[in-house]
Amino acid sequence: xxxxxxxxxxxxLIVASLMLSLTYNVAVNVAVCLACLVATVATSGVNRRRLxxxxxxxxxxxxxxxxxxxxxxxxxxxxxxxxxxSTSVFGQRTLLATDWTTAMQLASRVLAYGGLGMLFAxxxxxxxxxxxxxxxxxxxxxxxYGILAAYHFFPVVREEFGTVGAALKVRxxxxxxxxxxxxxxMLAHALERSESLAMAMESRGFENDAPxxxxxxxxxxxxxxxxxxxxxxxxAAGLMLVR
Amino acid sequence: MATTNSNKMGWELKxxxxxxxxxxxxxxxxxxxxYLSSFINxxxxxxxxxxxxxxxxxxxxxxxxTFAAYILQKPGVALVSEIIAALIEVLxxxxxxxxxxxxxxxxxxxxxxxxxxxxxxxxxxSTMLLAAACSCIISFVxxxxxxxxxxxxxxxxxxxxxxxxxxxxxxxxxxxxVVADKLARTGLLKSYALGRAHx
Numbered sequence: 274x275x276x277x278x279x280x281x282x283x284x285x286l287i288v289a290s291l292m293l294s295l296t297y298n299v300a301v302n303v304a305v306c307l308a309c310l311v312a313t314v315a316t317s318g319v320n321r322r323r324l325x326x327x328x329x330x331x332x333x334x335x336x337x338x339x340x341x342x343x344x345x346x347x348x349x350x351x352x353x354x355x356x357x358x359s360t361s362v363f364g365q366r367t368l369l370a371t372d373w374t375t376a377m378q379l380a381s382r383v384l385a386y387g388g389l390g391m392l393f394a395x396x397x398x399x400x401x402x403x404x405x406x407x408x409x410x411x412x413x414x415x416x417x418y419g420i421l422a423a424y425h426f427f428p429v430v431r432e433e434f435g436t437v438g439a440a441l442k443v444r445x446x447x448x449x450x451x452x453x454x455x456x457x458x459m460l461a462h463a464l465e466r467s468e469s470l471a472m473a474m475e476s477r478g479f480e481n482d483a484p485x486x487x488x489x490x491x492x493x494x495x496x497x498x499x500x501x502x503x504x505x506x507x508x509a510a511g512l513m514l515v516r
Numbered sequence: 517m518a519t520t521n522s523n524k525m526g527w528e529l530k531x532x533x534x535x536x537x538x539x540x541x542x543x544x545x546x547x548x549x550x551y552l553s554s555f556i557n558x559x560x561x562x563x564x565x566x567x568x569x570x571x572x573x574x575x576x577x578x579x580x581x582t583f584a585a586y587i588l589q590k591p592g593v594a595l596v597s598e599i600i601a602a603l604i605e606v607l608x609x610x611x612x613x614x615x616x617x618x619x620x621x622x623x624x625x626x627x628x629x630x631x632x633x634x635x636x637x638x639x640x641x642s643t644m645l646l647a648a649a650c651s652c653i654i655s656f657v658x659x660x661x662x663x664x665x666x667x668x669x670x671x672x673x674x675x676x677x678x679x680x681x682x683x684x685x686x687x688x689x690x691x692x693x694v695v696a697d698k699l700a701r702t703g704l705l706k707s708y709a710l711g712r713a714h715x
Contacts, residue, residue, distance in 0.1 A: 390613025
């Protein structure tokens with residue numbers, strides 16, 4: 274999984290998610306989720322404890338969707354236009370059965386998205402993804418390097434959130450996470466940082482349109498295409514065959 | 517118009533980094549808020565309202581978009597910023613993964629439409645609030661596709677919509693504008709459109 278071109282992987286998983294979001298097929302959703310988790314665990318170097326922790330919010334969200342669907346499903350004929358594939362099969366359902374199905378459909382979909390998301394997050398590297406987007410998907414270099422530069426400040430900004438909070442507390446000011454008192458210093462720092470970063474890059478000769486070479490080349494190979502076609506064909510087949 | 521057109525469309529490097537940096541700041545704030553909202557979610561799950569927490573914070577997703585558009589005041593900023601924000605989410609390992617980029621694109625279109633409706637000439641309260649509301653409406657339509665909201669009962673959807681609208685207007689409309697105006701008053705934004713407007 275790790276060696277697949279990250280840009281292609283991203284595009285494939287986006288199309289796969291879109292395919293799943295246009296249909297309500299519980300079996301396929303669950304299968305996708307399981308397949309993704311198996312593929313993620315099978316990839317070498319994946320931290321399983323972190324994966325398990327990351328899965329927790331999913332199950333909570335899926336559960337939330339499940340109960341929402343169970344108690345507040347549209348019910349009966351109301352969802353005829355919304356459920357393309359499976360409505361006719363369940364032509365005559367009791368209200369409870371309908372909502373049970375709704376609950377399963379909503380919850381299983383969250384799990385499928387989760388599987389796809391985990392598969393990507395745990396087997397891809399941020400730097401390689403941006404390089405791949407630049408080399409294979411024509412992302413302009415100034416966006417690629419600009420985004421990467423800011424991305425590396427994430428740990429600094431996270432620390433700053435705590436620092437600003439502590440500074441406010443010392444002065445006896447109460448500030449929630451979205452208080453402007455907290456946002457203002459953080460954004461001011463972000464502004465200063467972005468200007469000096471841009472200046473530093475430009476003064477070192479970074480130009481967007483100049484012809485450039487890259488030290489780190491992300492290859493696009495036949496197996497990347499095979500991965501994309503294989504995954505999408507499998508899901509399409511699943512959606513057509515499994516009702 | 518001819519003189520402003522060239523720098524109106526293109527992106528400077530420092531603008532890109534500015535947008536990305538703001539996305540990081542909002543991203544960190546969002547992460548903290550998510551912890552809070554997950555309590556609400558979990559508490560409401562047994563009643564079938566586990567989604568309330570998500571809806572309460574939904575507006576935070578639009579902040580980068582309206583904030584950047586308000587500062588830079590150019591066509592395309594709202595849309596591109598939202599995509600950058602989504603890409604950064606993916607880089608940070610967002611749990612919904614690649615799909616976030618599509619969501620970002622859809623939401624970006626919402627606020628972009630609002631700014632376009634004023635032909636990118638007016639950037640004031642009404643534009644900001646409209647942008648926030650448009651993002652909310654479009655993202656709500658998208659939820660029908662993505663999260664299967666069509667399966668839910670209408671009264672519940674109405675409740676979700678009202679909560680999401682309130683959240684968007686508060687976060688993406690009011691908070692973004694207030695903070696950006698305060699920032700402009702410090703003089704840090706002198707080289708951007710908003711800072712020039714404040715002089």
